[in-house]
Amino acid sequence: MAKRLANSVAIIGCGPGNISCMTLGAIKRIQDAGVIVGSRRLLNLFPEVRAEKFVIGKNYRALLSKIEKLSVRKKVVVLVSGDPGFFSYARLVVTRLGKENCDIIPGISSIQLAFASIRSHWGDAHFVSLHGRKSELENLVEAVKTHNKVAVLNDTSVSPRIVCHALQKGGVKGKRVYLCENLSLENENIKEYDLASLGEAHSDSMNVMIFVSEGCS
Ligand SMILES: C[S@@+](CC[C@H](N)C(=O)[O-])C[C@H]1O[C@@H](n2cnc3c(N)ncnc32)[C@H](O)[C@@H]1O
Structure with a gap:
């Protein structure tokens, strides 16, 4: 003690x-x-x-x-x-x-606000943090493959393009992605992508990404 x-x-x-x-x-x-x-x-x-x-x-x-x-x-x-x-x-x-x-x-939590912002429940979500842990990218690929809903904490060191590339290389398909930047702040920005278009998203802000299998709410 x-x-x-x-x-x-x-x-x-x-x-x-x-x-x-x-x-x-x-x-x-x-x-x-x-x-x-x-x-x-x-x-x-x-x-x-x-x-x-x-x-x-x-x-x-x-x-x-x-x-x-x-x-x-x-x-x-x-x-x-x-x-x-x-x-x-x-x-x-x-x-x-x-x-x-x-x-x-x-x-x-930023995760709670991200789910509220996209009007989705999160009791069934799986969580991954890339914040200060680029090495978790491999685990993220596995997590997105095996779970219908994955929420990711991300700082500015792993761009959406890098995430998109890793997921596509890992053979991930059929996901919607919500990129939620600067939640609750003046420059809040929440956008929905499919996996291919995520590669064109630019983000230099702290963000939460939510990956949802197509057909899931
Ligand atoms: C060290 S983690 C802390 C997580 C925190 N304990 C929570 O419950 O949200 C920092 C990460 O939280 C997320 N984060 C914190 N504030 C945020 C905000 N306003 N908008 C988007 N993401 C945010 C980002 O993914 C950031 O890289």
């Missing part, structure tokens, strides 16, 4: 990036914080909060010990996008600090 910290650290799901998607409980916890740790994009949602702020970037591992030390004196919150339980920094924080020292405040 980890040593009990003076203040538990709150890991807060900020949803896809528009403050209107956050819960009131999450916002209250941020307003009460002494220290806020998060990506620049998420920190910028709270310019009025006068806490000490730390930007997460490539320093994410070094920040873990900073979070631990600061929590002795201050209320620390860690902002993550979407829901903390779904492919997020929360896992590293909880592993480092111990479950008993963390509160997890849920948020709307």
